[in-house]
Amino acid sequence: MRISALFAAAAVLVLAAPAVAQDLAAGAAQARDRALADPTAWAIAESLTTEVGPRMTGSPAMELGRDWAVAKFRELGFTNVRVESFTTPAWFRGPESAEVVGPVPQKLHILGLGNSASTPKGGLTAEIALFTSWQAFLDQPEGSLKGKIAVVTQRMPKNQDGSGYGFVNAQRTLGPREAAKRGAVGYLVRSLSTDDTRLPHTGNAQAAGIPAAALSTPDAELLERLVARGKPVRVKLDMQSTSNPKAKAYNIVGEIRGTERPDEVIVIGGHLDSWDPGTGAVDDAAGIAITTAAAKLVGAMGAPKRTLRVVMWGSEEQGGSSGAYLAANRAEVPKMVVAGESDSGAGRVFAVALPAGSRAHPAMKAFEAALVPLNVVVSREPPRFGGADIAGITSAGAPFVDFSQDMSRYFDLHHAADDTLDKIDPAELSQNVAVWASFLYTVANSDIDFRAFPKEAK
Structure with missing residues (x-):
């Protein structure tokens, strides 16, 4: 009877695996299609650039940005919203x-x-x-x-x-x-x-x-x-x-808690601070908008099994937020399923790089299938760098992804007075959200373990 029971259990698992893959593929496609019609990202970028404007680390505007971030997370239904304060050197233009x-x-x-x-x-x-x-x-x-x-x-x-x-x-x-x-x-x-x-x-x-x-x-x-x-x-x-060697700075966090494995965390986000000539639209209100909207959309499809954590990092341009985030969350790094950062504007995603060896996993197969209508390819090479603000946690062992965007126009704008909301194309912004939402859905609702794959695999 025991042998029969084992064979029966194995048969159930074999039959269940394709069903799970199909469910992930359907969910990823649904997340993609919803994102393409969802105005949330544009509304977030519009709100941040209009209601706060340029956001230099250590400035009164950054204090306003901190309060905006907390209010926006709560407005969008995120939980466990918190401010992680730190100090960092800051420089101010005269x-x-x-x-x-x-x-x-x-x-x-x-x-x-x-x-x-x-x-x-x-x-x-x-x-x-x-x-x-x-x-x-x-x-x-x-x-x-x-x-x-x-x-x-x-x-x-x-x-x-x-x-x-x-x-x-x-x-x-x-x-x-x-x-x-x-x-x-x-x-x-x-x-x-x-x-x-x-x-x-x-x-x-x-x-x-x-x-x-x-x-x-x-x-x-x-x-x-x-x-x-x-x-x-x-x-x-x-x-x-002028400068302040110990300026106040903030990483602001909001979560959509997982239902089955809430201690397993997917960390994504963009940086809240900006330079002062423009309104920090492509750098990086766009990244804030993309990742926040993607997480909200996945949460609205039904509570994910794993926790989605969005971080608005508060001092990327002048440095400090990456190290501060690692210091405040080092104990959680072993439970960080994957990390990703959006900090390349709002141009369309054209390629994604996944942790080594993970492409063959059913979750990533489902994600890859969802990318086809978006004209996005999956690289054969793993990512080399995921972003400045996740550098601390990735150096400590958190797996990471990198989504390559069309940056043909990005460096016409960034760090200049022309970095304003009108330079963001709403359709391109939504395409980014579609890629992120498809990825988040498959990872949050599967058992994929990016650390389990051989490092040398492609």
Whole structure:
């Protein structure tokens, strides 16, 4: 009888497996289709950019953003809503101006880089030393730029996957420090952007004790043309800023609790903070909207078996939120089923990368099937990087995914005054929600264990 019972149980499991896979596939497709017609993501992005606006870490606007996040989670039916407070260094922009004073007076459009030092009162004027490539600048020996303003104008390539940003990122983040090592009294860098407007793009840089700013792309080219004429070019910078080494910051959390395995948590989200020139729409109200709307939609389909946790990280641009989130939640990392972050704007998802070895699991097969009408492919390679704000928990062992979006226009906008709500396409935003909702449904309602697969598998 025992042997017969075992055979009977095994037969039930064999028959149940296809049924479970079919249920997951049907649910994923339903989540996808609902998302494509759901206005929640657009409403969230509209609300955040309109009612709060730009959200610098440590600013009064970020306090307003914190309160907005708590209220929005509660309005949408999330539970266990909480604020995880921490402190982090924060930099604040003051009055800024730049101009060519010789050989021909010309106004320049700049934005100070995060951690820039102030100029002396009344500004500083110096001859520029211009380099059209980052490597040419690095080739200069220490002390060789004494008394000059270093300028680097290497262009950023435009790519669908945004990889051009990584190619030139050091020009902004490390440029001021390298300029100071060579004796420069200031640093200007062509904006890390792919636009042709006179709107410069800011961003963070390592503190170096000298004023540092991003030039609009036309102004970077203007300086190139002036230098090419063979006469010394002198520029006046007048920049003021302040900083707070222990600014208050917040990660805001909302959950849709699982019914069967609530301690198994799927962590997703975007960053709530932004730079100050625009209203932080594509960077990253879009990510907040996508992940929050996707989780709400899956919860509305019936309580998931696992817990969906959405995090609005509070200091990605100037750093600190990733480490703070890990410190507050380290004990939960072994129970984090998977993590994912949306921080690439609102362009359509064109590819997804799943943890190594997981593609053959019925849950991921169901997810992959749901992607076909969305024109999204599943990569054969596992993800290399999931995002800055989940870096802490992924380094501690949490599995992660990466959804690649079309970033062809993203770097025309991010960190600039043009990062506003009108740049978000509602249909593209909904396509993102459809991908996320399909993924969340299959993971939250299955037994997939991303840690169980061989690391070397593809």
